[in-house]
Amino acid sequence: MTTGPTIGVLALQGDVREHLAILETLGARGAPVRTSEELDGVDGLIIPGGESTTMWRLARSFGLLEPLRKHIHDGLPAYGSCAGMIMLADRLEEAAPGQETIGGLDITVRRNAFGRQVDSFEAELDFPVLGEPPMRAVFIRAPWVEGVGERVEVLARVAGRATGRGVAHAPDSEAVTGRIVAVRAGRLLATSFHPELTADARIHAHFLEIVKEA
């Protein structure tokens, strides 16, 4: 019997259900991951948006931090959105005291980079590997990528055409224009924004391709 890959969604905290729902629309098998046994059974892992400090503390107290590090070091494909990007970063700016990450991606990520009063905004992003149309990206207290290592491919940057959403304001476009918000290095993919909150499934489909190649 041929079956597709199983994609785990780290289910300690954050928007787990939204990722599982998108996987379902793509016909992929999603599975929440809370234990190291559940982690052993997946072919790829999504780390959702949420709050990276909470996710880190829970991963540590559930004894998942080291298993996560080991699997990712050994080549498990992983995709992190927002807090998930923070969890995959090798280096953090504005980390909470003592905050650790899983790491694996040779990037420096600045937490809450778009500013305190700018809790939330949407922007159209050119995302060449996904083609047309541009990606409508939702940023919620989002990080940006401050710097990338040599082997990291930059997939998208903020173009400055941002619109306010809810009570938040559009960010000052001069300060944010050109900021890196999506990267890939080998089997690791990360975005500052939340594709799981829009109907656009192209990032998840792209991640499924990475998993299938691996």
Ligand SMILES: NC(=O)CC[C@H](N)C(=O)O
């Ligand atoms: N929407 C998000 O995932 C926000 C991330 C959050 N600011 C953090 O540091 O974890």
